[in-house]
Amino acid sequence: MNGQGDEHFIPVARLGELDERGRAVVRVGEEEVALVRVDGRLHAVQQACPHRGGPLSEGDQDGCLLYCPLHAWAFDVRTGASPTNPGARVRIYAVRVIGDEIQVAASSRLRAP
Numbered sequence: 069m070n071g072q073g074d075e076h077f078i079p080v081a082r083l084g085e086l087d088e089r090g091r092a093v094v095r096v097g098e099e100e101v102a103l104v105r106v107d108g109r110l111h112a113v114q115q116a117c118p119h120r121g122g123p124l125s126e127g128d129q130d131g132c133l134l135y136c137p138l139h140a141w142a143f144d145v146r147t148g149a150s151p152t153n154p155g156a157r158v159r160i161y162a163v164r165v166i167g168d169e170i171q172v173a174a175s176s177r178l179r180a181p
């Protein structure tokens with residue numbers, strides 16, 4: 069049992085709304101969330117960088133690492149952890165795709181490093 073079945077997923081976008089890099093910015097409750105595609109799989113992380121609020125959806129990507137466009141802190145979209153700045157992390161959300169509808173868990177989670 070992985071606990072995913074207990075999460076409440078809400079629709080946030082359609083696959084066709086992703087940009088050419090497989091990204092979109094959506095709203096989950098009060099928070100902006102960046103959808104980021106890596107190797108065909110979607111991940112969801114908080115949009116605002118925890119350093120000074122840089123828009124993570126606009127950053128460069130190297131595999132699962134997303135680099136903030138302002139000062140290049142990196143975050144692993146799978147875990148939210150930052151390999152360049154230990155101690156910094158972003159909230160991550162579970163994502164699922166039903167048909168062409170992208171759904172994100174209504175509550176974020178932080179994983180242990």
Ligand code: FES
Nearest residue numbers: 117120122136139
């Ligand atoms: S605002 Fe993201 S690294 Fe500074």
